[in-house]
Amino acid sequence: MLNSNSLIEQIRTFFEPNSVAIVGASKKVDKAGHVIFKNFVENKRTGLFKGEIYPVNPHEETILGYKCYPSVNKLPVDEVELVVIVVPAPTVPNVMRDAREKHARAVIIISSGFGEVGNFELENEVKRVAYEGGIRVLGPNCLGVYDPSTGVDTLFLPVTKMLISGEEVIATPRPKEGKIAVITQSGAFGVAALDYLAGKQLGISKFVSFGNRVDLDESDLLHYFLNDDKTKVILMYLESIRDGKRFVEIASRVTRIKPIVALKSGKTKAGAKAALSHTASIAGSDEVYNAAFFKSGIIRAQNMYEFFNIAKALAMQPPAKGRNICIITDAGGPGIMVADECELRGLKVESISEEGQKVLENMKDRGEIPKFASISNPIDLTGSVTADMLVKVTEIVYNDIGVDGIILLGLHHVPGLQEDYVDRIASITQGRKKPIVACDIGETEMALYIRGKFEKFGIPAYASPEDAAYSMSALCHYGEYLRQYEKEDDTIA
Amino acid sequence: MLNSNSLIEQIRTFFEPNSVAIVGASKKVDKAGHVIFKNFVENKRTGLFKGEIYPVNPHEETILGYKCYPSVNKLPVDEVELVVIVVPAPTVPNVMRDAREKHARAVIIISSGFGEVGNFELENEVKRVAYEGGIRVLGPNCLGVYDPSTGVDTLFLPVTKMLISGEEVIATPRPKEGKIAVITQSGAFGVAALDYLAGKQLGISKFVSFGNRVDLDESDLLHYFLNDDKTKVILMYLESIRDGKRFVEIASRVTRIKPIVALKSGKTKAGAKAALSHTASIAGSDEVYNAAFFKSGIIRAQNMYEFFNIAKALAMQPPAKGRNICIITDAGGPGIMVADECELRGLKVESISEEGQKVLENMKDRGEIPKFASISNPIDLTGSVTADMLVKVTEIVYNDIGVDGIILLGLHHVPGLQEDYVDRIASITQGRKKPIVACDIGETEMALYIRGKFEKFGIPAYASPEDAAYSMSALCHYGEYLRQYEKEDDTIA
Numbered sequence: 001m002l003n004s005n006s007l008i009e010q011i012r013t014f015f016e017p018n019s020v021a022i023v024g025a026s027k028k029v030d031k032a033g034h035v036i037f038k039n040f041v042e043n044k045r046t047g048l049f050k051g052e053i054y055p056v057n058p059h060e061e062t063i064l065g066y067k068c069y070p071s072v073n074k075l076p077v078d079e080v081e082l083v084v085i086v087v088p089a090p091t092v093p094n095v096m097r098d099a100r101e102k103h104a105r106a107v108i109i110i111s112s113g114f115g116e117v118g119n120f121e122l123e124n125e126v127k128r129v130a131y132e133g134g135i136r137v138l139g140p141n142c143l144g145v146y147d148p149s150t151g152v153d154t155l156f157l158p159v160t161k162m163l164i165s166g167e168e169v170i171a172t173p174r175p176k177e178g179k180i181a182v183i184t185q186s187g188a189f190g191v192a193a194l195d196y197l198a199g200k201q202l203g204i205s206k207f208v209s210f211g212n213r214v215d216l217d218e219s220d221l222l223h224y225f226l227n228d229d230k231t232k233v234i235l236m237y238l239e240s241i242r243d244g245k246r247f248v249e250i251a252s253r254v255t256r257i258k259p260i261v262a263l264k265s266g267k268t269k270a271g272a273k274a275a276l277s278h279t280a281s282i283a284g285s286d287e288v289y290n291a292a293f294f295k296s297g298i299i300r301a302q303n304m305y306e307f308f309n310i311a312k313a314l315a316m317q318p319p320a321k322g323r324n325i326c327i328i329t330d331a332g333g334p335g336i337m338v339a340d341e342c343e344l345r346g347l348k349v350e351s352i353s354e355e356g357q358k359v360l361e362n363m364k365d366r367g368e369i370p371k372f373a374s375i376s377n378p379i380d381l382t383g384s385v386t387a388d389m390l391v392k393v394t395e396i397v398y399n400d401i402g403v404d405g406i407i408l409l410g411l412h413h414v415p416g417l418q419e420d421y422v423d424r425i426a427s428i429t430q431g432r433k434k435p436i437v438a439c440d441i442g443e444t445e446m447a448l449y450i451r452g453k454f455e456k457f458g459i460p461a462y463a464s465p466e467d468a469a470y471s472m473s474a475l476c477h478y479g480e481y482l483r484q485y486e487k488e489d490d491t492i493a
Numbered sequence: 494m495l496n497s498n499s500l501i502e503q504i505r506t507f508f509e510p511n512s513v514a515i516v517g518a519s520k521k522v523d524k525a526g527h528v529i530f531k532n533f534v535e536n537k538r539t540g541l542f543k544g545e546i547y548p549v550n551p552h553e554e555t556i557l558g559y560k561c562y563p564s565v566n567k568l569p570v571d572e573v574e575l576v577v578i579v580v581p582a583p584t585v586p587n588v589m590r591d592a593r594e595k596h597a598r599a600v601i602i603i604s605s606g607f608g609e610v611g612n613f614e615l616e617n618e619v620k621r622v623a624y625e626g627g628i629r630v631l632g633p634n635c636l637g638v639y640d641p642s643t644g645v646d647t648l649f650l651p652v653t654k655m656l657i658s659g660e661e662v663i664a665t666p667r668p669k670e671g672k673i674a675v676i677t678q679s680g681a682f683g684v685a686a687l688d689y690l691a692g693k694q695l696g697i698s699k700f701v702s703f704g705n706r707v708d709l710d711e712s713d714l715l716h717y718f719l720n721d722d723k724t725k726v727i728l729m730y731l732e733s734i735r736d737g738k739r740f741v742e743i744a745s746r747v748t749r750i751k752p753i754v755a756l757k758s759g760k761t762k763a764g765a766k767a768a769l770s771h772t773a774s775i776a777g778s779d780e781v782y783n784a785a786f787f788k789s790g791i792i793r794a795q796n797m798y799e800f801f802n803i804a805k806a807l808a809m810q811p812p813a814k815g816r817n818i819c820i821i822t823d824a825g826g827p828g829i830m831v832a833d834e835c836e837l838r839g840l841k842v843e844s845i846s847e848e849g850q851k852v853l854e855n856m857k858d859r860g861e862i863p864k865f866a867s868i869s870n871p872i873d874l875t876g877s878v879t880a881d882m883l884v885k886v887t888e889i890v891y892n893d894i895g896v897d898g899i900i901l902l903g904l905h906h907v908p909g910l911q912e913d914y915v916d917r918i919a920s921i922t923q924g925r926k927k928p929i930v931a932c933d934i935g936e937t938e939m940a941l942y943i944r945g946k947f948e949k950f951g952i953p954a955y956a957s958p959e960d961a962a963y964s965m966s967a968l969c970h971y972g973e974y975l976r977q978y979e980k981e982d983d984t985i986a
Binding site: 030032112113116117156157158161163164169170171172173184185186187188189190191192193195196198199200237239263265266267268269270271273274275277303304305327330331332333334335336337339340341342343344348349372374376377378380383411412413414415418419420441442443444445446447449464465466 | 523525605606609610649650651654656657662663664665666677678679680681682683684685688689691692693730732758759760761762763764766767768770796797798820823824825826827828829830832833834835836837841842865867869870871873876904905906907908911912913934935936937938939940942957958959
């Protein structure tokens, strides 16, 4: 228990250091050490980063107005909590010895040129120095940390990039603050994920790229995020797992409190070969990973879109209490597509309760919904739908005790559907314990507007029927997983 | 042969009518008959639509400056080629009799209220009148036609929609002219497809929504598009097939000339039930459809994204001559994800020729690519990549005779990769017979810019590794399908 608490405290230093030294800080704009140091300087200027910052570079007097130091052990203080290292691989062990002199607690080694290129001896030396000094390490060969709430940003990729034409464009955006933690073994996939999440207006709690993991690994980070109140969902990109037994043990504890979504690449022979040359990861049999994920209650995404879309659903909506899903639509074809995908994912698409059906029949009789609407499941209000109809029917179905979740397809193309239906649906469902997800298809103004509007209210909105269906499926399966332990707890009680 | 040619001529009338009457044309902006008539008026004004247009409505003198006629048989001409009908279902047979008097050749019945709501008697009457008059019919219960090259646009959904705030936003855009024909049984999915394609800057040759298909069906339309020079790829959304034998016979002829991609919904029990209540389609066993598609050489998409992404690849790139795919990347993780998806789709991810490998080794020795680049497959140039490296390596691999296609992942986040690599890759590959597809991940400025730039050059660019891989897979499998007939033809010769 002490160990586990101290691990949390140790990892916390990476996100909330009182002081940070950037070794390899530089004035040259195309150097990684420039970008990282500037991130800290900018975030300190705006008041986001609250710690002290020290550039370390023997060849400079000052950088961006900060006095520069020749080495970490020459810093004007007795202690520096976090040291970020961006110098060539062979010099890293010495930098770490300097860091030890200044009682550093955490080191991020951005530099590459270690195990991933066969340089295991150097990697072992780093490991030894860290262990002897009681220093926790992220990396080497990683991007380190981005924390939108504390301003720690060790990403050496600047937010913008200059085109040859001289135009400056957003290239590696940092997402806003949110509920999703991102853990990644691949730095490249990590920044791609940030770019995706930022573009989709999804926020993150923290981002960690751990690279070669000489010390801290995926299990340690899971343990940390279990205890991080800002994190509601954990996204994890992996090419391998270091210690399977420990991973399953920790992940199982995490998933009983918050969901983990994993994207594990290297699942085929071709992929495993590629993973081996990428991070020297021995991917191992995919069945073993499937079994480990299943045992841990981890939701495994089969591709990139599933990874992000499922996380969005879990971040915004409660898990479902069963598998009975009702589809409400104004578009027949897309309604069928959702029904297909629901069944393929093991959900039930059955009629709502008899009472509910009677209420809908009466609405037909009173002309409140179209005479030819289908009140089976999917409930198809047809192209004659209005906001009033969609809202009233959703309210009835949402309150039907036989329905565990709703997939709402309000395709905006039909003439009579005004956009205020979104606000009204939100006010019915907000703060309640039954999940709802939305879908509107299209890539132009109105579709983007509607989906954005839904998500401002915390209703995940998808661009394809299948996205909506498998995301709901994750809410159902995660709910089922949790209930299994509720029962267990009941039995024990 | 005569029949088949005359069928083509008959269907051509829907896309290139000399004259069109809109029955149910209206001054009221919220009426379908207003939107459709206005589409024609606008397209005639800009010179795009070249035929005569006649509004038909007994209650109006003029509409949008055009003299209005009380019924089709009162038109001031002896003949009207195309009649678009937007009046309540029960009056449709009479309108068709009027149309027959004016020797109409083609009728689009937008109106609903026929077989889809159990009104089979009325539907049969329509069928009888059409047959007796030698009139070809699209619909009823459909959207009809949109042809960007002739200005025929019978979509009753206006391009823009008014928000409650009074703001006008794009809601149902019409894509520009391009090479993809869209055939759809579901109108709602049809407009969703237009919205998607327009937003993704993909052009279409023609769009046809056939609804209840009392006359013209999916097979007739396939036959037409086989002979339509503007169409390079056919996209088809289906809930059922009317005449399986004829479908397979015609589709098989089409796919030997141009690819067909089908999205068939109602594949599960839940989906089939939904399809039944949507278009009264008896979906039948999904295995039967799979067999029919396989026999016809149709590529079946498993979800909406596959549907569009595969079409894009087929519209822009030649089919592959084999299954050996080389992945070139600057991002290890995403490279593995592509390798995985390639293998899952039956492609081979093997090393390039020994000669090619030697050339790359020499480049390493000369420092032209990073010392630690992986020259296996995926070829990983790492985050140190530059445009020069990526272009040179792509050129070598593209010319390797063992490589049948290239998937290029130039993730833009790395600092040294300037965007002119796109132009340079295009100049190497343009007009040649080996396919290449690109991937860059991200949803902000630079990613959108890079993907857009690739597609201007005719290189399909994808937002996820898996999208790129399965799209290349479609190019490989379609190439294999075509070769099977080349061989057959050789044998016969």
